[in-house]
Amino acid sequence: MAGQTYDAIILGAGAAGMMCAAIAGARGRRILLVDHADEPGKKILISGGGRCNFTNIYTAADRFLSANPHFAKSALGRYSPEDFIALVERHGIAWHEKTLGQLFCDGSAAQIVAMLEKECASVGVTMALGRPVTNVAHGDGQYRVTITGQDCHAPALVLATGGPSIPKIGASGFAYDVARQFGLSIVQPRPALVPLTLGPDDALFASLSGVSADVEVRWGKTRFREAALFTHRGLSGPAMLQISSYWQHRTSISVNFLPDRDGGWLADEKQERPRASVRRTLAQALPERLADALLERLALQGDLANLADKALRQAGARLGDWAFMPDGTEGYAKAEVTAGGISTADLSSRTMEATRMPGLYAIGEAVDVTGWLGGYNFQWAWASGWAAGQAI
Numbered sequence: 001m002a003g004q005t006y007d008a009i010i011l012g013a014g015a016a017g018m019m020c021a022a023i024a025g026a027r028g029r030r031i032l033l034v035d036h037a038d039e040p041g042k043k044i045l046i047s048g049g050g051r052c053n054f055t056n057i058y059t060a061a062d063r064f065l066s067a068n069p070h071f072a073k074s075a076l077g078r079y080s081p082e083d084f085i086a087l088v089e090r091h092g093i094a095w096h097e098k099t100l101g102q103l104f105c106d107g108s109a110a111q112i113v114a115m116l117e118k119e120c121a122s123v124g125v126t127m128a129l130g131r132p133v134t135n136v137a138h139g140d141g142q143y144r145v146t147i148t149g150q151d152c153h154a155p156a157l158v159l160a161t162g163g164p165s166i167p168k169i170g171a172s173g174f175a176y177d178v179a180r181q182f183g184l185s186i187v188q189p190r191p192a193l194v195p196l197t198l199g200p201d202d203a204l205f206a207s208l209s210g211v212s213a214d215v216e217v218r219w220g221k222t223r224f225r226e227a228a229l230f231t232h233r234g235l236s237g238p239a240m241l242q243i244s245s246y247w248q249h250r251t252s253i254s255v256n257f258l259p260d261r262d263g264g265w266l267a268d269e270k271q272e273r274p275r276a277s278v279r280r281t282l283a284q285a286l287p288e289r290l291a292d293a294l295l296e297r298l299a300l301q302g303d304l305a306n307l308a309d310k311a312l313r314q315a316g317a318r319l320g321d322w323a324f325m326p327d328g329t330e331g332y333a334k335a336e337v338t339a340g341g342i343s344t345a346d347l348s349s350r351t352m353e354a355t356r357m358p359g360l361y362a363i364g365e366a367v368d369v370t371g372w373l374g375g376y377n378f379q380w381a382w383a384s385g386w387a388a389g390q391a392i
């Protein structure tokens with residue numbers, strides 16, 4: 001490995017790095033793929049509950065957050081979910097659509113890692129695993145990377161070390177450090193697709209830990225209709241993870257607990273079934289424990305017949321627009337991804353090469369492009385890895 005010359009050195013043998021290596025290797029490039037972890041694709045292995053939600057058939061640039069919402073279009077347009085499905089099928093990996101266009105392996109996420117390893121091996125990619133990178137330098141048109149005391153050189157260097165979410169499996173902000181070293185700017189990174197925490201005012205909801213409900217959650221104009229899950233610390237589940245990527249500190253989110261009913265629903269029920277209790281009525285639409293907690297907050301009890309229409313309409317309106325003021329998130333320890341990262345303003349959207357630092361590339365989660373929950377982040381890793389793999 002040491003002293004050898006490569007056409008490109010790729011730092012990070014995760015989703016984007018392995019895709020980039022396989023594509024560039026297939027073009028005859030000599031590639032060194034380096035990772036400090038002793039096995040590749042650790043995040044792939046734990047993804048999608050162990051089954052890897054490897055893409056989403058509804059992939060489109062509007063399902064990604066970035067300071068430049070147009071940046072992802074080029075790469076996503078040139079390497080589509082269908083391209084990745086074709087690769088998965090060539091390797092005989094069975095898959096299924098779970099919901100909302102999300103494709104999962106029938107078997108295990110390990111099949112995706114094995115597939116990428118095979119693709120890399122078949123085109124002669126050199127893998128250096130369990131090797132911390134101690135220094136990166138540039139001079140005379142060459143990048144010099146020091147890996148466990150040994151220097152390797154190449155005219156191209158690809159940053160594919162992802163973001164700092166889930167540090168316990170080796171995630172780091174290393175890509176940002178190297179990017180900064182070469183003058184690229186960083187959009188403030190923050191945990192995304194992360195559970196939200198609630199303060200003492202909402203202590204009542206902590207008793208609902210484990211309860212989930214189909215809700216519509218809204219922050220500004222952004223809304224998601226998916227399941228929410230109450231936890232002992234706050235709010236999780238797909239709906240809350242989605243909105244967390246948009247949420248900003250010291251702002252509230254709004255939850256519609258009855259997305260299929262209008263605000264006058266309780267008053268209408270009173271006409272239909274005046275002898276029914278408000279508790280029984282609400283518990284038909286929501287999990288019982290949640291109905292109880294909400295009614296306690298609304299200070300509403302008794303039979304519908306004994307409650308004024310006005311009070312029922314007000315309660316219906318609140319249930320459709322319940323404000324929660326999160327006091328934070330569970331942070332990088334629990335965040336599925338990191339939003340922000342290497343600024344797209346400094347990269348070519350076609351090749352992922354730094355516009356003012358020839359030969360330096362950044363791909364995957366390290367870049368300021370963050371997908372919704374549901375296979376979008378892997379599709380970005382494949383597509384940006386493919387784009388750079390065509391260019392190096």
Ligand code: FDA
Nearest residue numbers: 012014015016036047048053161162174364365375377378
């Ligand atoms: P990735 O994190 O995959 O790879 C980075 C590599 O760089 C790692 O191998 C790491 O060891 C290495 N590295 C880090 N620092 C280094 C250093 N200093 N030196 C050398 N190497 C270094 N997405 C999705 O689309 N569908 C899903 O089902 C899921 N599920 C999911 C579950 C969980 C629990 C998490 C945490 C995340 C997901 N994701 C997901 C998100 C997805 O895993 C993520 O967006 C991609 O793995 C990003 O791919 P990258 O290749 O950019 O980084």
